[in-house]
Structure formats: C-alpha cells, structure tokens
Amino acid sequence: MKYQLKNKIRFIMMLSFTVLTVISIYGYKTINFRNPDDFHTYYKVVTIETGDTLVNIADKYNVTNKKTWTYVNEIRKFNNMSTLDLYAGDSIVVPVTTYKTSVAVR
Numbered sequence: 770m771k772y773q774l775k776n777k778i779r780f781i782m783m784l785s786f787t788v789l790t791v792i793s794i795y796g797y798k799t800i801n802f803r804n805p806d807d808f809h810t811y812y813k814v815v816t817i818e819t820g821d822t823l824v825n826i827a828d829k830y831n832v833t834n835k836k837t838w839t840y841v842n843e844i845r846k847f848n849n850m851s852t853l854d855l856y857a858g859d860s861i862v863v864p865v866t867t868y869k870t871s872v873a874v875r
Contacts, residue, residue, distance in 0.1 A: 807868055807869055808833070808866050808867070808868060808869065809866070809867055809868075809869050810864055810865065810866045810867075811864075811865055811867075812862050812863070812864055812865070813830065813862070813863045813865050814860055814861075814862055814863075815830075815860065815861055815862075815863050816858070816859075816860050817855045817856060817857055817858065817859045817860065817861065818857055819857045821855055821857075822853070822855065823841045823844060823845065823853050823855065824837060824841060826844065826861075826863060827840040827841045827844060830863050830865045832865065832866065832867050832868070833866050833867070833868070841853075843864060844861065844863055844864070847862060847863075847864055848861045848862060
C-alpha cells in the first residue's frame, strides 16, 4: 500500500519551515555577530573572601556570556593557577572583557 500526500503544499511549507528553523538556531549559536573592535578588556584585582570559588567569580565578571568553565580556565591561566583552590585574603587578577557600549563591572 502506497502512502499518498493529501496536501503537498502544506507538506512542503512545513518542511521548509522546519529546515529554516534548524538553520537559524544553529547559525545563531555559532556565529559571532560582533566585531573584535567592539570589545574592551580590563583587569580587575579580586580579593578572595571566605566561600568564594572560581565559578562564582567567573559568573560575576562574565559579561560576554562565555561558557563558565572556559572563563574559569582563562582566569586560572592568567594567574598561573594549577588548581581551583582559593584562600581567603589572597588576590587574583580577573580579565574582564566588555562590549565598548556597555558599562564595566566594578
């Protein structure tokens, strides 16, 4: 028994819509629409307090919405840290990248 489409136009429209939706979502997540000249990086000295973690610090200063662990690793590399350990009273330098049009986190 052969399957027959009853409404070919509707089928083609739904297929086209689905394909365009998938392409749009994939493209939105992979394309960076910003020019590198739109960014400004400054360096913030952060004094560690009891309970601070690199993840919390990364979440606080991650203005450009990088993946948290990517940003944590950038902070670790910048401070020559081999572990995630932080101790109250120590200081680390956090590279903060902002859009030139946005207000910097202080």
